[in-house]
Amino acid sequence: MGKTIAEKIFDDHRVDQPFDGVTVLRLDRVFCHEITTPTAIQDLVARGKDRVFDPGKIKAVIDHVTPAKDAKTALQGKVLRDWARRHKITDFFDIGRNGVCHALFPEKGFVRPGFVIIMGDSHTCTHGAFGAFAAGVGTTDLEVGILKGVCAFKKPKTLKIEIVGHLQPGVFAKDVILEVIRRITVNGATNQVIEFCGPVVDAMSMESRMTLSNMAVEAGATSGICRPDAVTVAYLWPFIKGEYPDRDAALADFSRYLPDNDAVYAGQEIIDVTDLVPLTTFGYKPDHVKPVSDMAGTRVDQVYIGSCTNGRIEDLRVAAQVVKGKKIAETVRAVVSPATPNVFSKAMDEGLIKIFMDAGFCVTNPTCGACLGMSNGVLASGEVAAATTNRNFNGRMGKGGMVHLMSPATASATALTGTIANSPLFAQPA
Amino acid sequence: MTTFSGTALCLDRADINTDEIIPARYLTEIDKNVLGPHLMEDLELAGFDPEKDLAGIGVLVTRENFGCGSSREHAPWALEANGIRVVIAESFARIFYQNMFNCGMLAVTLAPADIDRIFQAAGTASLHILADVDQGKITVTAGPETWTISFFLTGFEKALVQAGGWVEYADRNY
Ligand code: SF4
Numbered sequence: 001m002g003k004t005i006a007e008k009i010f011d012d013h014r015v016d017q018p019f020d021g022v023t024v025l026r027l028d029r030v031f032c033h034e035i036t037t038p039t040a041i042q043d044l045v046a047r048g049k050d051r052v053f054d055p056g057k058i059k060a061v062i063d064h065v066t067p068a069k070d071a072k073t074a075l076q077g078k079v080l081r082d083w084a085r086r087h088k089i090t091d092f093f094d095i096g097r098n099g100v101c102h103a104l105f106p107e108k109g110f111v112r113p114g115f116v117i118i119m120g121d122s123h124t125c126t127h128g129a130f131g132a133f134a135a136g137v138g139t140t141d142l143e144v145g146i147l148k149g150v151c152a153f154k155k156p157k158t159l160k161i162e163i164v165g166h167l168q169p170g171v172f173a174k175d176v177i178l179e180v181i182r183r184i185t186v187n188g189a190t191n192q193v194i195e196f197c198g199p200v201v202d203a204m205s206m207e208s209r210m211t212l213s214n215m216a217v218e219a220g221a222t223s224g225i226c227r228p229d230a231v232t233v234a235y236l237w238p239f240i241k242g243e244y245p246d247r248d249a250a251l252a253d254f255s256r257y258l259p260d261n262d263a264v265y266a267g268q269e270i271i272d273v274t275d276l277v278p279l280t281t282f283g284y285k286p287d288h289v290k291p292v293s294d295m296a297g298t299r300v301d302q303v304y305i306g307s308c309t310n311g312r313i314e315d316l317r318v319a320a321q322v323v324k325g326k327k328i329a330e331t332v333r334a335v336v337s338p339a340t341p342n343v344f345s346k347a348m349d350e351g352l353i354k355i356f357m358d359a360g361f362c363v364t365n366p367t368c369g370a371c372l373g374m375s376n377g378v379l380a381s382g383e384v385a386a387a388t389t390n391r392n393f394n395g396r397m398g399k400g401g402m403v404h405l406m407s408p409a410t411a412s413a414t415a416l417t418g419t420i421a422n423s424p425l426f427a428q429p430a
Numbered sequence: 431m432t433t434f435s436g437t438a439l440c441l442d443r444a445d446i447n448t449d450e451i452i453p454a455r456y457l458t459e460i461d462k463n464v465l466g467p468h469l470m471e472d473l474e475l476a477g478f479d480p481e482k483d484l485a486g487i488g489v490l491v492t493r494e495n496f497g498c499g500s501s502r503e504h505a506p507w508a509l510e511a512n513g514i515r516v517v518i519a520e521s522f523a524r525i526f527y528q529n530m531f532n533c534g535m536l537a538v539t540l541a542p543a544d545i546d547r548i549f550q551a552a553g554t555a556s557l558h559i560l561a562d563v564d565q566g567k568i569t570v571t572a573g574p575e576t577w578t579i580s581f582f583l584t585g586f587e588k589a590l591v592q593a594g595g596w597v598e599y600a601d602r603n604y
Binding site (some may be wrong): 015016018019020021022024035036038039042043047049065070072073075076079120121122124136137138139140141143144147148150152186187190191220222285372373374391393394395396399 | 445447449450453454455457458459460462472474494495498499500501502503504506521522523524525526528529532533584585586589595596597600601603604
């Protein structure tokens, strides 16, 4: 019987099968940030187990609230920083070098096809874009990951989502994933791995694939995996060129993690995106999704471009293209947070930062505090945001606030009019 | 014998997410007990008043996809800080479900019809629920009425509840 990508990864990482249906996997990476890791560290210390399984496989960043906004967040940073130093975790990214975890770690080359990765963060599924099994976990799983380098998972069922057709100009990976979630609903993939495939995914950049995989958890999925291919190899090449004679050899190696032709899937969806239009959310769940045109004219107080979903250079390029030479509406506040220092510096070199500033955007350092209502762009009660983030729960960006999720192009267009609007990059069907 | 019991509270809504269980603004707390008074303070549900309704509760009964959203283990901690160590639902989001067992707490999945019956009974009488992990059985008492419902836990889930959580289990076994 053929195997899916997740099954192949499970096979070569299996440490134990203590009970039926449960597999304990060896971890290649444990990613950490300052919101969920300090409690794990404190607990390990309290239990007299302040150890790490392998400092080289642990990567840590302060990204949610940075610079610290108050004494409590300063303490969270300090607990993480002291711990990283104490255990010689050299890949620790503090202010000046830090960025949104799910954008920063891939950019540093920490993710490879076939890896098993956990992090105390639900959007860890992002790293599945590289053909890895990457899953968000709670603090206790994180604690055990740090201590022992293992994590227990249920045997994965895989939902295959094939994206066919071709995307119209002005329609992006964000619109595709919103459409996927609209169709399968917020728990359509609970306890399953989504395998994204098809010509539309094959044609996507790694950045777009990360946008896709990032929101797999919004449909309940454990991980969202894309098939490793030449695009994956090209992205990783600077990090792996010492390990393979040439790109073909790397591709051949990564092909171990392609699904078998006769792999067994728990479900299968084929989505033709040829007629897909730009989408946005309208309610408090990520499957409350409508065409942007149906929501046009809805007033917003704040536009936010950034996050682990859409804060990468590709996103900033599109967003800047829409606002170039224009001014945002007077009624709106617009914030852009380049997701990493590298994204920030590229955006500077390419003149994007100036475009945003001239248009009236506030440009922040790389951080994502606004996305979860902690810092750098929290909403007041009753306010409405148009955001390129991934979660529109009631109060997500601030108590009593409303969030409409959308692509960077739509968010930029919305900043210009002060109301939800399609971007000029999208030609409305006649 | 591992049992949990308590007065039960019914929350009649699907997709209650972790932001509603404990809002992100409390994620800066490193001490779990500080979370207690903020449990579900943002949950908007007709007739639900977190300040009054959560007092003395040991068990939650709810609908589909409970605990969706962020991975924050602050969600089960906030429950535990209020003495709630059992959640019974039609279904759970994966990370929340695992977090419950990792903390040595209990998440029970029941069929919608079983949940309906509990909800109906709750409308007329106060509700007490006893969960027996070894036997996989829940005993519901609502006024004069008492009935039992079987539930399924994997061997691993049972082992975690019995070991008092995953850290202890893993450190012993790996
Ligand atoms: S950008 Fe938002 S979803 Fe992503 S890691 Fe930051 S807070 Fe979480």
